Amino acid sequence: MNTPLISIIIPVYNIERYLRTCIDSILQQSFRNFELILVDDGSTDSSGAICDFYSQADSRVVSFHKKNEGVSVARNYGIDKAQSDWICFIDSDDWVEKDFLLTFSKYLSDKKTLIYQGILFDYENAPQKNSPLC
Incomplete structure (x- = not known):
């Protein structure tokens, strides 16, 4: 695989x-030029096996397993393993629209750019819809 952009x-x-x-x-x-780094932070359910399944099924996905040390340590571990210049964090209980990365990629020409995108609360009785993420 070539070096991913994200x-x-x-x-x-x-x-x-x-x-x-x-x-x-x-x-x-x-947008297809990405790698997906899954960092299993010591899960005791089947999350680790799910990560391994996807890493075996798609060459863009890599799966790592480590002892539980918290979300910040897991993110930093992922940064250490990243192959690209651009990092995107997504929480494991979230999902993204199909053009999420395409929109993101349009702003990557400036190496000093910090990008954040909006959020949609997708559950019953959500307090807001399409609230900006700050």
């Missing part, structure tokens, strides 16, 4: 219920 890091801990939805939404992106 490394997506997902810290994973006991999230088997939502993890497939998250990973599937990333793998279905219209």
